[in-house]
Amino acid sequence: MSVLPARKAGDERAIAWLFLLPNFVGFGVFTAGPVLFSLVVSFSNWNLQRTVPFQWIGFGNYVELMHDTQFWLYFINTLYLMLGMPVAIAGSLALAILLSQRLRGIVVYRTLFYLPSITSGVALMILWKALYNPDFGPINAMINAVSEALGLKVKAPEWLLSTANLLGLEVEQVRVSMKQFGLGARDALIIMGIWIAIGGNNMLLYLAALTNVPQELIEAAQLDGAGKWAVFRNVTWPQLAPTTFFIVVMSFIGGLQGGFEQARVMTGGGPAGTTTTLTYYIYTKAFEEFQIGYASAISWILFAIIFVVTLINWKFGAKEVSY
């Protein structure tokens, strides 16, 4: 490798840019450029199949999007799949609290809890698809065995094959009805998501934050006669606020973009589109229907939603956090 010439102190800007060059060139070519390109393309009807002549159509895609029922349904799906988030975060915190005590075998527990998130990906989703199989899967086998033993006549859920859900959302229209109430594909994905996330990065973050809570604060509160819950509520929880804030922001950003692998590997976005999220919708529009212009418009709307949600998080969350 060539050796850069030494420069006098204070004249480091040129050197700095040389060191930044590889990264910034890559960023320009594969991130900044594409972002602008996709914005420009979103104002066109560009279709890779060339069946329609290329045309600039202004806000045409965006107007169409507002009237696209599927878009709204898939947006609701995306939000629905994020319902597991608070459960997973609370679970991570509970596990971290248990792990932060003086116990033997902490590293072993930590490793086992972390296993699902380290192996997450296609292999794990294929595994869960087998676990959820309504006829042969071990989950329903267990449900059936337990319900038989107790003499109950519980019908095990159809999991990935069912459009039922815990909110009773209707299929193909934005409405709620009791007929749809139950456990279905979306709930199955939520349960799997909680299983993956609960012992993962968020738990490690909470664990680190918990060990950094000043012991004096806790002892002072105990001297004042505060009970366990009062100590947690008034001392520990406020001290954890920056961590919680970080986790919530990252979960929103991840959740709004989520669901692609699950849909592609486990459900094909079904049944009846109930597990199609915005990211999977963009994928099908771009790479199965080749409507690059329209797909770009959806991706920009998604970008805008993520941006706004993050701003809202900052506006309301930052108040809670005292640095």
Added chain:
Amino acid sequence: MVEEAQGTVFGRAQTAPVGGRGRRSLVKGVLSHLALTLMALTSLAPFVWMVLASFKPLEEVEQINPLPTVWHPENYARVFEQIPFARYYFNSVFIAAWVTFLQCLTSAMAAYAFARLRWKGRDTIFRLYLATLMIPGVVTMIPNYTLMVWLHLLDSYIGLIVPAAFSAFGTFLLRQFMLTIPPSLDEAAKIDGASHWQIFWDIIMPLSRAGLITLAIFTFMGNYGSFFWPLILIKSDHLRTLPIGMLYFDTNYGRQTNLIMAASVMNIIPLVILFVVSQRFLVRGIQLGAVKG
């Protein structure tokens, strides 16, 4: 240095004064272990089922008895007979290794500029660069795909490797590590007439070893399991990575859950080993990444 810090993060929990006393703390300890064990079993159960299923004949996978009546290790060999699994392995490792090497290099160079050099606008540019982490992957995915079409890089190793070789996250992570190195070292080297490249390569890089290892593990694991990009980029079988190969094995080869589970086990094993070996770096890295977010 990082190992010490690691020690304090988890060490303090171990040496903290015991909360309750006598019998009460014993009961509490037992209850905690019970809860933790229950959770650990929940984490583990699907993996146990997967491993057991991978040794069963197909018809037994669908029965409730947990253990195979006869163990069938040849299921693993049959995976290699049906699909070019070794090829997928190689592709995944080859691509992930290249991405890891390039990303560590470009990130370290950028981190050096942000952490060790003094120049106007440095922190503003750093914050702007960090903010780009918010850009969703799907926004850049479509244009990058068309870029690869134009460059005739569809279905190629280069197309899989190069777009992933640059990372704002990596830059951020290594910057955090490099900030902890005392500035007097650079000053002394400068007085001795060392060039910036020499300071970077001979002083800062070795001292950032822990950070580099952390980033390398993150990057390798992330790219080993990478799905979206290879899915849209790869058309021919001999370039498929493990996740893509697994996807088609699952959907196109009929119902043979036992073999698919054997493939999943083989897919996951390198990750588990890598994690167990390197977890102190990984844990530290995850925690450091969020501290100054």
